Amino acid sequence: MRPYPLAFTLAAALVLAACANSSQDKVASAATTPLSDLNVVRADIPDVLKAAASAPYATPADASCTGLAAGIQALDEVLGPDLDAPSTKGNTGLLERGEDAATNALQRTAEGVMPFRGWVRKLSGAERYARQVSAAITAGGVRRGFLRGLATAKACVASMPAKPA
Template sequence: MTRAGRLLPLALLIALAGCSAAGQVRDGFADAATQPLADLNVRRDQIPTVLLQAQANPYDRRNLNRCSTIAAEVRRLDEALGPDRDEPPAPNGSTLNERMEDEIAEAALRAIRDASTDFIPYRSWIRALSGAQARSKQVQDAVEAGRLRRAFLKGLGMKQDCAPPASPGWYRPTGRSQR
């Protein structure tokens, strides 16, 4: 099936799904369509500073003697990484129709991304030669260091009897905190 043949059913589903899905596709279209630029290492996403700091020293304890400073650092990491696994999912209150629209929009963006990268022959070789694969590994390493740092900070927060977010979401301080 041709690229256009694969995209046509998705375009019809988006039209039927409504404005929300079309808006999501419109908002994510640029990233999906410019995926080849990332493969050629022309478009490079910046790694957040907090992740680079975590990568340099994930167990740094300087200035972490108060619960408020630990919580602030955890919030910075949450902003870069998204919510931690110990946090309950945010109540989205979406209806079944809204969730269906989200799934349709995601499928459309995946199809656009796939169609934009299909024309690159030997894509894995190009990613390796252009440095895009190495950059992708750098980003993955920074994310992993950020997760490790966040876990370390929450453990340190538990030791100091801090309330969440300076400790895991399930932890309840006993009241002897070093705030």
């Protein structure tokens, strides 16, 4: 048994609290891992992802170029930039994306605090909810690809997000 796992987790959380905003979100997520394992704290699935999960290939009500661009933009806001989005200062490319080692270590430590974590997640319903969230994210990516395909078929160029060169 590891000595003082909770004290280490809290100390690591305090050390990492001075990190940048995106790192602060990761630290907060890691710190609430035991609560999410108990299904006490859970993030709501955004409505745009719920709609995508219910009908990822439904033709949108507004199938104009601006309507398609708005649908893609709404999904981009929830999912983050698409894989082929050009790299910018706030949007690193796929190869540059990755988790910070310190926040990963904090996450693993927070997960290790709870004994029999897998069983606790199953019994509390957290595992089932995590699968629902994962399915909604996947459906959102499928929906975004479908909308981009419709926009390409309609030759919508001006209102679409820029593609990489």
